[in-house]
Amino acid sequence: MTRIIVVTSGKGGVGKTTTSAAIAMGFAKKGHKTAVIDFDVGLRNLDLIMGCERRVVYDIVNVIYGEATLNQALIKDKHCENLYILPASQTRDKDALSQEGVGQILEELAAKDFKYIVCDSPAGIEKGAHLAMYFADDAFVVTNPEVASVRDSDRMLGILASKSRRAEQNLEPIKEYLLLTRYSAERVKIGEMLSVADVQDILSLHLLGVIPESKSVLTASNSGIPVILDEKSDAGQAYADIVARYLGEDKPHRFIEEKKGIFGKFFGSK
């Protein structure tokens, strides 16, 4: 059975595209046939993060309008043979997407035995974001530890619960997971950021993982390699944990506490 995962947030710039690229690569590396779809028509950048921007010929809008087949538009990833990217169009606007067209693409991917389909949502609650989440089975709600981002995530959760296909057809609701990204334990400690507990208290959502604020994310996106492939980096490890947890492995949470110095290690309280 295919699982459709939407990576969503409401707010922009919180790490949706970074997350979509990382987890799609994570699933593929674990041996699952995976597709990642950029729904950010007009502002596409998933292909940049995935390092395939120079191989884009056709995009999702071409497929919807019958100007290309899905096979022609899907780009095979150069690092992992189980991974395919369906880029967004840079030249069309968001209204070029239609619910029927998106539904057909997802059906076709399911028929091609894709195990996971990751939908990278644009910011906002407009058409693109709506279509990215409409067919989802699971939602990865990407949130930064600050009040505005948490509020937008809450709003998006309301939309998932009322405007999705599962809600409209009275099916089992979308499974919702919290991903807290760009987390800085140091800044939480001095009160500049909400803590994991604060965010969970406000959203009451199952925490799938915490991704620390990390320079490795920028380095990775500049070189077009999803950060999860940087196995030495904290952010890469955090995403690997998230993929493992989602697939049912039991991994304790990391990156929540401040890194302790040598004295902290020996004498610090837990």
Add this chain to the structure above:
Amino acid sequence: MPTNSPTLEFKSGSFSVPILILFSDDLKAIGQQLQEKVDLAPEFFKNSPLIFDVQELNKLSRAIDIPALVDIIRQSGLLPTGIRGGTTQQNKEALALLIPVYSAHSSTLTSADTQAQKQKIIEPEPSVNASATIITRPVRSGQRLYASGDLIVLAQVSAGAEIMAEGNIHVYNTLRGRALAGVQGNVDARIFCSDLQAELISIAGNYKISEDMDMSDVVSKKSVQIYLQGHTLIIKDII
């Protein structure tokens, strides 16, 4: 289409549908009161199915004109989907308008009941869940809920969410959004919650915003109740 897949299937389901019980045949007054009711919660009533019950009128031998009544109901945005307690002639008229006929309620209201019911126009169908609506999932920012009886929420109500009930509101979790009880004017309605951090609370139109809430008697993260004393909202711990 493959021939072995079924084209259709009949299932039986039970729904809670509002019933409009009429005590007057004054079409103008009916139209006005319906509109007032609908205006209170337009989202809730818009395109709502409605069964109208003319039993009480017929007891007084005042046979209302069905096509005119149907017209008035439709004008208020409700969709009449059944008649109850009609005369043979009325049922015929309703059927001519493609409105199904339901058999009248076996237990007719006593006159004392009638007296008590006169204020209310729309009666929810008596059923196990008619008096309380139970919500088990969080009510998120941007979501609105309306219950025609009591509203019981077993999860949190987020900031930016709005819950309304004609009766009492119970939130067995944190209440951060707006909660409005007794929205049809029931001054005895109360709000209960296990952690009060609401943006706004209101009973029968008397409201307080979070800035004005007197929390001196209230320990945060403890269960409280809110009720009306005169026109003042009282917030008290539940011991």
